[in-house]
């Protein structure tokens with residue numbers, strides 16, 4: 001096993017913990033191999049494998065640019081990546097995008113999963129790919145000459161033999177489709193498969209070619225006359241020597257395993273992959289979390305010990321015993337004789353090649369002694385047992401900083417988030433920050449289906465002291481409608497000596513923040529310097545004045561940025577509300593993810609007023625609607641999407657600026673408004689452009705149609721429903 005925790009732990013769960021208890025469902029739409037999630041004739045597994053190649057193909061080994069870097073998301077309209085399969089694949093993979101699972105690693109994992117789901121070899125998966133911020137180009141096209149193919153594959157790092165092999169390793173799954181390649185597959189035909197088993201990872205694409213009975217449309221048929229028979233020209237480019245060798249199934253399988261691994265390991269210069277491919281842990285703590293119980297006398301340690309049961313039935317394990325060390329590395333745990341807890345099997349999960357059993361942990365730990373690490377023992381039905389100590393390190397578990405879930409909450413609709421954390425009193429002098437890593441749909445005209453991974457850091461404010469801990473809180477609005485996908489971290493201090501409780505799913509929080517009940521006298525904590533604290537080597541012993549008692553905390557944090565009083569030739573007026581039924585500033589509007597005060601001002605050049613709203617909206621005007629009114633400056637608490645050191649209003653709150661110039665009325669310029677997707681309408685946020693359902697309405701509860709249709713009137717008609725949608729200019733459902 002790797003030493004826990006490892007940077008690859010999250011990806012390990014996505015890739016191996018597929019179905020069943022706590023299953024990632026990563027393989028759902030590629031299982032079975034012939035599943036056609038995006039419609040008839042489109043095998044999803046084949047689309048995933050092709051995405052791996054197309055993301056890699058722009059690589060230039062001489063310049064060290066591109067590779068498997070997720071840049072395909074920016075290349076969907078460049079003419080080299082035709083067909084719907086790339087976008088649908090990226091959209092699915094993006095559900096798993098996070099600060100610990102880059103799109104590029106997910107694309108590589110998609111190659112592993114699609115090949116394995118179709119019965120192919122296990123493609124070893126090293127991790128650590130970094131996502132690109134722009135596209136590249138250079139995907140080979142069927143009409144290219146053989147010389148061009150050879151130099152394109154050389155640029156990617158594959159010689160002429162490997163080119164033949166890699167194409168043969170790809171074109172065993174799926175088909176060529178007539179909508180995208182009408183010169184190759186005539187219109188009425190729909191699609192033609194590369195071989196007679198287009199949903200099995202086998203070498204029929206080779207054997208049928210060698211036997212002369214192939215139907216591969218890139219070898220035979222219409223493609224020849226128009227010079228688009230690329231597979232035929234590639235396979236034949238060395239007199240069929242290489243392709244004949246691959247007619248041996250073992251040679252094919254081993255060659256493809258090695259070459260597909262190389263394909264997904266093509267990365268831009270500067271990206272270092274993990275030295276070893278990931279492998280499932282034999283024993284792994286998952287979802288371990290500390291929570292301070294009401295009254296502040298005990299901590300609850302909860303989570304699961306996941307045991308790989310591939311080689312032994314889960315039922316052969318009697319139980320798992322977790323034994324913890326106290327905060328100072330000793331064996332003190334209050335009145336109980338042993339610091340241990342026993343767990344029995346609760347659920348099972350499986351991957352392509354593995355099964356797992358989950359043993360739930362619920363340990364009550366006295367706050368006075370705390371926890372610093374634990375070890376595990378598996379007891380088997382035959383009386384034997386086996387110990388696990390994380391490669392001699394024990395499994396680290398710090399009680400220094402705790403994200404306190406019961407007093408934290410998230411309203412998934414609006415994205416309104418409040419996080420409470422507990423910081424142990426010996427480190428209470430350190431700055432405490434809430435990190436929110438979240439996804440924002442791009443809503444850009446290029447149709448990029450992958451949301452932008454966005455990070456916000458908010459300073460947390462100290463609240464009440466409860467026993468050995470002090471509460472900290474912060475509030476934030478997760479913009480974009482995907483708040484359930486966000487991940488939260490609380491960090492005290494910075495750099496290598498920071499203490500943190502991180503990567504906690506925002507969707508674990510309930511909609512209302514509970515009250516912490518029971519009081520405890522604020523107390524000092526002394527941590528012995530010899531104890532092996534996992535997240536810090538230099539633990540300080542700052543003392544806290546021990547006077548207050550407490551029951552609850554509800555304060556919210558003030559983010560670090562301050563209001564900018566002057567921006568260019570404009571001065572800050574105040575935080576302002578929208579008008580009733582009209583925009584406060586109605587002459588031009590803009591919305592984008594790189595919003596800053598400066599860019600809004602630039603958009604509104606010539607106007608007397610401009611304002612930012614909801615983090616990423618900008619409005620311009622020469623007068624304010626009479627129904628809009630001044631609001632407390634504190635209401636305008638959202639950070640600008642493009643500059644977290646500035647405020648950009650909030651929901652229904654404008655960060656309002658006014659010109660300092662004296663204008664002559666006749667000089668008022670023409671507004672420059674452009675038609676744009678409205679990111680919010682009242683309490684609703686824009687989700688995306690969706691299709692209707694097959695033979696029924698996507699939204700079927702209530703509909704109307706009217707020539708005066710607006711987003712606002714449809715929203716009003718659908719008030720109370722979770723979704724509304726407008727269609728065909730004048731319909732609402």
Ligand code: HEM
Nearest residue numbers: 046049050053083140141142166167170174175176177230
């Ligand atoms: C000279 C190099 C290559 C050319 C010209 C080429 C061309 C094509 C074309 C024209 C299609 C049909 C796409 C469609 O109609 O949807 C296709 C499909 C496919 N290609 Fe390639 N390809 C090349 C190399 C590769 C490589 C190296 C791999 C992977 C290792 C690969 C994997 C696939 C897969 C899996 C499909 C099926 C997609 C589906 O069924 O939707 N290709 N390729």
